[in-house]
Every structure is written in structure tokens, then in C-alpha cells.
């Protein structure tokens with residue numbers, strides 16, 4: 001561990017807020033980790049926290065307030081309790097909290113009563129986003145009110161030493177000085193410094209990987225997606241040719257994708273890359289298969305088989321590089337966030353492979369992974385590419401997958417992406433792609449009646465893919481996409497637009 005790294009611990013009391021806080025702390029270039037609220041003090045202190053933040057905002061009642069280890073408030077560590085976290089701190093220290101809903105929720109005008117360090121450099125009134133949790137009736141001994149709103153007398157409190165609490169959410173964008181308040185806490189109160197930078201992270205990981213791997217060898221299943229690409233590049237920077245990447249082209253990728261992966265990693269970065277064209281093999285396995293779950297299963301299993309075959313040709317390998325990112329770690333851990341991962345990671349590798357894992361991105365949020373990728377020289381095109389499912393176009397060709405259908409879909413999909421990029425909205429969308437539902441319908445071309453495929457278009461706005469809305473793409477853009485697809489893609493005479501949010505529909509059609 002880098003000695004210069006300072007850690008802020010965020011105790012998560014549920015809801016969406018802990019990750020929002022964590023991202024803002026990281027953006028302020030301070031490293032932080034989210035731990036479940038019930039984490040024992042012994043474990044927290046082992047991380048040598050420079051500061052602690054209590055975060056939470058779901059509608060819990062104070063009767064069953066989940067209390068954290070009370071030693072948090074007795075230690076000499078600067079602590080900021082936010083929203084529901086404020087109730088926890090007040091109750092733990094002997095104050096009284098009134099059960100039931102908050103008197104106010106959402107934006108409210110906040111008046112500062114005492115500037116102190118938390119509110120330094122900001123106006124004495126501003127809009128703040130109030131939490132939905134219950135109200136405080138009386139403060140614990142030694143605490144003073146630092147701010148109020150018309151309806152909430154204890155909107156911010158402090159003990160004049162190192163404990164602060166705010167009823168509002170500084171991490172919400174509706175809180176006008178939210179960033180400044182968090183910065184005041186991190187830098188003026190907790191004395192953190194901006195040590196969490198892309199350069200420092202890369203250097204730290206390169207050293208760690210070098211130390212771990214020594215002269216041994218590692219492999220990586222490179223998909224061309226941002227996570228595996230950045231992980232592979234980072235490990236390559238540390239151990240060079242002792243890393244071999246295996247790129248399995250299952251024939252279900254987007255137009256030009258295999259070529260671009262080979263060009264990037266083999267030619268540009270000079271990496272040891274084994275590119276396997278297994279398209280025919282996958283197509284054979286998929287022949288006659290209609291059931292979506294069966295398709296996924298076949299692709300997943302075949303992927304592992306191809307990967308293992310290639311890996312076994314390489315001699316002794318000790319390490320496997322994986323692009324696991326922080327949200328995966330939080331979601332599969334003991335998080336209080338209540339998130340359930342909806343999709344199965346087809347295209348992933350089984351856990352019982354005989355390798356030790358290297359997961360250099362385990363601590364990073366997606367936006368941080370992107371920054372590292374750019375710093376390491378990956379193109380913006382690759383770094384900001386929309387998510388793409390492991391089973392690829394097989395879940396977008398409904399029913400049986402054939403070479404002909406894949407070719408039609410690939411061309412149509414290329415046009416969708418091309419036009420969306422030209423319109424300058426690619427990065428505003430979570431995903432945009434084409435689907436081949438396998439429907440044929442009647443059309444006309446000149447004087448001739450046609451009977452051809454329908455292409456569906458899906459464009460989604462989302463934060464994390466768990467829920468999403470269909471994007472209200474401009475009619476002009478839909479018009480260009482439709483015209484181009486029907487005139488440029490052989491075999492298509494109709495284009496439709498999917499106007500269903502998730503839920504009830506999923507993002508992918510299969």
C-alpha cells in the first residue's frame with residue numbers, strides 16, 4: 001500500500017447516497033472506501049481512516065435505527081454524519097430523534113447560524129436538499145446548531161471539535177454549495193490532501209503488480225470493453241511480455257470490433273495478444289437454438305472452453321487478470337445498498353480456475369477506470385464505448401442466430417451508432433443499438449413488392465443499467481437512421497423505435 005494514500009471511510013446506511021458521496025470524495029482526489037454500517041471498529045481503524053462519513057438516506061424509521069459501532073464517535077477521527085447518518089449520530093450520543101417522517105424533504109432554503117470551518121467561504125443562505133429521515137428533538141451534550149431551515153431547526157450541527165452532522169445531502173446536485181461543504185470537511189477539518197490522482201494510482205498499481213507477479217506470467221481474457229482493456233494495459237505496464245492476452249472473437253461482436261481490438265493491443269501497444277477467431281465454432285453451437293437462456297449458456301460455456309484451450313498452450317501461468325470494478329465489489333459484498341445485479345456475467349470465467357487473481361481496478365468507479373484508460377493512452381472511442389453484453393449480438397438477433405442475420409444486424413447497428421455520434425449525443429446515452437426481431441413484413445421498392453426484415457432501434461438513458469428510460473431521440477435523427485438503414489442495408493424494409501422504459505422491459509431484448 002502506498003504510504004501517501006489517505007483513506008476516508010464511508011459507512012453505508014442504505015439507499016443510493018453512499019456511492020454518490022464516494023464519487024465526490026474521489027473527485028476531490030481523496031481515496032475513500034464504502035463499508036457496511038455494522039462494520040466493527042477494529043476493522044475500521046485498521047484502515048487508518050483520516051475521516052469518517054456516515055451516509056444513508058432511505059426511509060428508515062428511527063425506532064429501528066441501525067446503530068453503527070459507537071466507538072466511531074468516541075475516536076479522535078473527524079466525522080461527518082449526513083442525512084440519516086445524522087439521526088444515527090445524534091441517537092448514539094444521547095440526543096433525541098422524533099420518529100416519523102421528516103417535516104421537509106427535498107430542496108429548502110438553509111440559513112447558516114454559525115460559520116465554523118464546515119461553512120467557510122459560502123453564502124449565509126443557500127438551497128439545500130433535505131433528507132427524508134426523522135427530525136431531531138434535542139441535541140447530544142456539547143453540540144450546537146450550525147444551520148437551520150424554516151421547518152428544520154437542526155439542519156446542521158457540530159460539537160466544536162471533530163463531529164459534524166447535516167440533515168441535508170451535500171452530495172445532491174440540488175445542494176448549491178454541496179461540493180464546497182464536502183471539501184471544507186475533507187481538507188479544512190480532516191486535513192486530507194489531494195493524493196488520489198490517476199498518475200499516483202497507476203504508479204502504485206504498477207509497483208504492486210510487479211511485486212506480486214515477479215518473474216511469473218499472467219493471462220487476461222481481453223474483450224475490448226473498457227474494464228478488461230484498462231486492466232490489461234495496467235498489468236502490461238507492470239510486467240510487459242509476461243502478460244499474454246487472449247481475445248476470443250465469438251463472431252457476435254459489432255462491426256469492425258475484432259480488427260480494432262487487434263489494432264489497438266497488438267499494433268499500438270505491442271502486447272502479447274492471441275486473437276482467436278472462433279466465429280464458426282460458436283455459430284455451429286448456436287444452430288437451431290431459439291431459447292434466450294440456452295443461447296447465453298452455450299455462449300458462456302463455449303467461451304470458457306476456447307479460453308482454456310488457448311491458455312493450456314501457453315505453459316505455466318500463475319495469474320489471471322480481471323477487470324472487476326468497485327461497483328461489482330460493493331454489489332457482491334455485504335453492502336447495505338440493497339442492489340441486486342440483474343444480469344449474469346456471460347463471457348466471464350469460472351471461479352475455480354487454477355490461477356491467482358489480479359484485479360487492479362477493484363477500487364475504482366467506472367469514471368475513474370475511464371480516466372486511467374485515457375492516461376494509459378487508450379482512445380476516447382474505446383474508453384467511452386457503450387456497454388456491450390458478453391453474449392454480444394446473439395441476444396439482439398431474436399430466435400436462431402445465423403450468419404446472414406448477424407450481418408444485417410451489424411450493418412444496421414453501425415448506422416445507429418454512426419448517426420448518434422454525428423448528432424453529438426453518444427455520450428449522453430447509456431446505450432444505443434439495433435435489434436433484429438426476426439420479423440419479415442411487406443414493403444415496396446419502385447414497383448416491386450418486397451418481403452424483408454424489420455430492424456428495431458433501442459436508445460436508453462440510464463445511470464447504471466438497472467433501470468432506464470427510452471431516449472427521446474429527435475425525429476430528424478430517427479428519420480436519417482431509418483432512411484439509411486432501409487437504403488444501405490440489404491434485406492431490411494422497415495425500421496421501428498422501441499419506446500419502452502426498463503422496467504417493464506429490459507434493455508436487451510433477450
Ligand code: XMP
Pocket residue numbers: 296342343344345346347387388389390391431465466502505506507508509510
Ligand atoms: P438488461 O437487458 O438486463 O441489461 O436490462 C442491463 C445491462 O446489462 C447488459 N447485459 C449484459 N452484460 N453480460 C454482460 O456483460 C450479459 O449477459 C448481459 N446481459 C445484459 C446490458 O447490455 C445492459 O447494459
